[in-house]
Amino acid sequence: MMSDFDKQRPAFGFDLDGTLFSIKLILKRFSQITGKEMSFENMTKYSMAETFGLTEDQEYEIFSKIKDDVNLNSKPLKKTVELTHRLAAQNCPIIIITARRQNAFEETSKALELAGIKYDQIFMNANEKADIIMENNIGRYFDDQGQLIEKMMDHPVSKSCEMTLIDAPYNQGFNCDSRMFV
Numbered sequence: 001m002m003s004d005f006d007k008q009r010p011a012f013g014f015d016l017d018g019t020l021f022s023i024k025l026i027l028k029r030f031s032q033i034t035g036k037e038m039s040f041e042n043m044t045k046y047s048m049a050e051t052f053g054l055t056e057d058q059e060y061e062i063f064s065k066i067k068d069d070v071n072l073n074s075k076p077l078k079k080t081v082e083l084t085h086r087l088a089a090q091n092c093p094i095i096i097i098t099a100r101r102q103n104a105f106e107e108t109s110k111a112l113e114l115a116g117i118k119y120d121q122i123f124m125n126a127n128e129k130a131d132i133i134m135e136n137n138i139g140r141y142f143d144d145q146g147q148l149i150e151k152m153m154d155h156p157v158s159k160s161c162e163m164t165l166i167d168a169p170y171n172q173g174f175n176c177d178s179r180m181f182v
Helices: 004-008 024-034 048-052 056-073 078-089 102-114 129-135 146-153
Strands: 011-014 094-097 121-123 138-143 162-166 178-180
Touching: 011 078, 011 129, 024 048, 024 056, 048 056, 056 102, 078 094, 094 129, 102 121, 129 138, 129 146, 138 146, 146 162
Parallel strands: 011 094, 011 138, 094 121, 138 162, 162 178
Antiparallel strands: none
16 A cells, blocks of 8 residues: 555556557467468557458457467566566556456456566556546656557646657657657
8 A cells, every 4th residue: 555655756657568568469369360460560550450450349359369368478578667677666656557458457467477567556447547647646657559648748647747658660750758669
């Protein structure tokens, strides 16, 4: 439980997929299932539906089939994981905000534990990340979704939180406070 002092200190917020964990296994599984080969370096769209020419229902169906595998076996991104380790060593609050569904909590917790990622809170099925950031005094937020970061740059949350975009081929040209190359 966070002390009153910790609640006053800005926390650090992190997305999961593409930020703390690589999306390369997701991409590989989508390539295998659809029969369409796509490399990470050539990925220009954030959405797997757009990348593979699928409907949102088809994308959801594939994610449902692969979720346990990718949630447990995606590789941690070394630089962001090391950052969480340094922050935890300094007793900085770490909050994870992910769109992963609540039913993925068990394998998500296990993957975080295996990667040695300590966190104070996790918000699953989080579609309104700006509200969570504001409510939890997050001073710096890391995410790979360019559209989301750019949207938050035009939101009141940007007055109190630095938005850091995790650099990826699919998020070039978006407005952000800073980029982190992993």
